[in-house]
Amino acid sequence: MAVKTNGIVEGSIPEELLELLLTLASSWEDVTDVNTFKVIPLKGAMTNEVFRIIWPTKGKDNLRTVLVRVYGEGVDMFFNRDEEIRTFECMSEHGYGPRLLGHFPDGRIEEFIHAKTLSAADLRDPETSALIAGKLREFHELDMPGSKNVALWDRLRNWLSKAKSLCTTEHVKEFWLDKLENEIDMLEKECSQDEQEIGFCHNDLQYGNIMIDESTRSITLIDYEYASYNPIAYDIANHFCEMAANYHTDTPHILDYNVYPDVEERQRFIRAYLSSAGQEPSDAEVQQLAEDIEKYTLANHLFWGLWGIISAYVNSIDFDYIDYARQRLEQYWLKKSKILGISMDSLNLKGQATDVEK
Helix, strand or coil, rough: CCCCCCCCCCCCCCCCHHHHHHHHHHHCCEECCCCCCCCEECCCCCCEEEEEEEECCCCCCCEEEEEEECCCCCCHCCHHHHHHHHHHHHHCCCCCCCCCEEEEECCEEEEEECCCCCCHHHHHHHHHHHHHHHHHHHHCCCCCCCCCCCHHHHHHHHHHHHHHHHHHHHHHHHHHHHHHHHHHHHHHHHCCCCCCCHHHHHHHHCCCEEEEEECEEEEEEEECCCCEEEEEHHHHHHHHHCCEEECCCCCCCEEHHHHHHHHHHHHHHHHHHHHHHCCEEEEEEEEHHHHHHHHHHHHHHHHCCCCCHHHHHCCCCCCCCCHHHHHHHHHHHHHHHHHCCCCCCHHHHHHCCCCCCH
16 A cells, blocks of 8 residues: 655554554545655654645545644653643543543654744733733643642652763763752742742743734744643743744754843733733732742742753754753752842852853
8 A cells, every 4th residue: 555655763663553544544534645645744842753744635625634643752751641631531521621632652643733832032022912812721720630740840859860861971960960959959949939930831832832823913832742730930930931042043952041031021911811811910919929929930940951861862863962061950049049039148159150150
C-alpha cells in the first residue's frame, strides 16, 4: 500500500500511528483517498515533535486535518504520561482545547484547532493580553480530578535529583547543582503564604500554547503536559518569563530579558486577570499579586533551568537545551537579591554572582 507523505519521524511513520490515521480517515465519507495525505512539521515545539496531517476531500476547498504529537525522548521523566492523558481528556470534557482522537505508544492524535497560534509579538498586544488574562483566570478555576496539593516544590526537588544523576561533573559544577536544594528550600519558605490562591495551573504558558479564533476573539490554551495545581502567582510568573522568548528564530533558545514586561505591563495584565471575575480589584490587591508573581519568577527560572539540563541529556530535538538552561539559571542568581532583598554576601555567593554578571 503506497502512502504519499513528506515523511515523519526521520522519514517513516510508525505502524501503530499509520493504522490509526487510516482508520480515522476511513470514518470520514468526504475523504477522496485515505492513503493519500500530507504531513507538515510544525515548528516551535521543544518537548515533542508536532505534525499537521491533511487529507484532500470531495469538496473543492475542504480538507480533513488532524494534529499528531510524537512524544520527545525521555520526557516522561518530567510528568506522568497517563495522568497527562487523563488531564487532556478531562479538559476536552470541560469544553477546553482539542479532542483526543487516538493514541499510540509514542504519541497521540488530536483534533486540529482551526485558530491562529500566537506569536511572541502577540503577547505584547494589550487587547490580546487582556483576553489571555481572562482565559487564564477561567483555567485556574477549573475543578480537576486528582490531588489539589501544590506540585511545584516536589517537582523541583525531583528534577534536581534527576539532573544530578544525569550530569557530568563539569555541568554539576557549572550550574551549582549542589547548592540548589538549599535554594529550593529557601524559595518555598519565602514564597509560600497561608492566604495565597491555589488553582489548576497550566505551568507552560508560552505563546505557542495559546491560540486565538480571530473571528470570535476567543482564546484557547493547549498542551497540558506540565499542568497541575500550583499558586496562581507562579503560573502568571511563568507567562511573564515567557515574554523573553521567541522560539521561531534561527536561535530559538536565546532569551532576551530586556523585553521582560515592565511594571505597567505586568500590572495591566494582573488587573485584567483579577477583574475578569467580575469585580474591579483594588490597587493594593494588584500590588500584592504583582509582588508575589515576581518572587515566583525565581522558582520559574529554576524550574525551566533544570528542565533544560535534563532535556539536554535525554531529548534529541534540535534545540540548545544547555544554553537555554544556562540563561534561566543566570537570571535566577542575578534577580534573586533584588527580588528577595537578600544580599549576596550574606549567602556566601558573592563570587558566583560576579561570575554570572561577567
